[in-house]
Amino acid sequence: MSEVSMVVNGREVTGAVEDRTLLVHYLREHLGLTGTHVGCDTSQCGACVVHLDGKAVKSCTILAAQASGSTITTIEGLANGADLHPVQAAFKEHHGLQCGFCTPGMIMASVDMINRHPEGLDEATVRAELEGNICRCTGYHNIVKAVLAASETMSKGKAKAA
Structure with missing residues (x-):
């Protein structure tokens, strides 16, 4: 057993876990944060993406x-109360989801991508960067539209703040 301590969605948490416990299982089973999905068990689908110290990671690959x-941020920690994060709002507005299973991982990967490309994004970059996230429903077209719209919104927000 190992004692773990981390900040998850702004809240300090501690607990004892088996040494082999994956982060995705700790979040879901110990903390009840079930928005982070287990999709493939092989680290290929991206449904389990969270932010670890500000960077997108597949939580099924980390103990x-x-x-x-x-510091961990999950999909549950992205919105500001009832106000959706711009990426969440764009996915809703541009129909970037169907069944919703991949959506939390897609959104978390997209937030990281937008943060790493403050100058803006183009379709080719979005498609290339989302290759590690699998969606079996949408065909990606509306996901790409949503990410581009969110990138534009977030860039304008940064320009206003400057």
């Missing part, structure tokens, strides 16, 4: 013990 001392 909870490895994440101890880190």
Whole structure:
């Protein structure tokens, strides 16, 4: 057993976990944060993407013990109360989801992508960067539209703040 301590969605959490416990299982089973999905068990689908110390990671590839001392943001920690994050709002507005299973991972990967490309994004970049996230329903067209719209919204927000 290992004792883990981390900040998850702004809240400090601690607990004992088996050494082999994956971060995705710790979030879902120990903390009840079920928005982070387990999709493939092979780290290929991206349904489990969270932010670890500000960077998108597949939480099925990291042990909870490895994440101890880190700051984690899950899909549940992205919105500001009832106000959706711009990426969440864009997915809703541009119909970037169907069944919704991949959506949390897609959104978390997209937020990271937008943050790493403050100058803006183009369709080719979005498609290339989302290759690690699989959607079996949408064909990606509306996901790409949503990411581009959110990128534009977030860029304007940064320009206004400057």
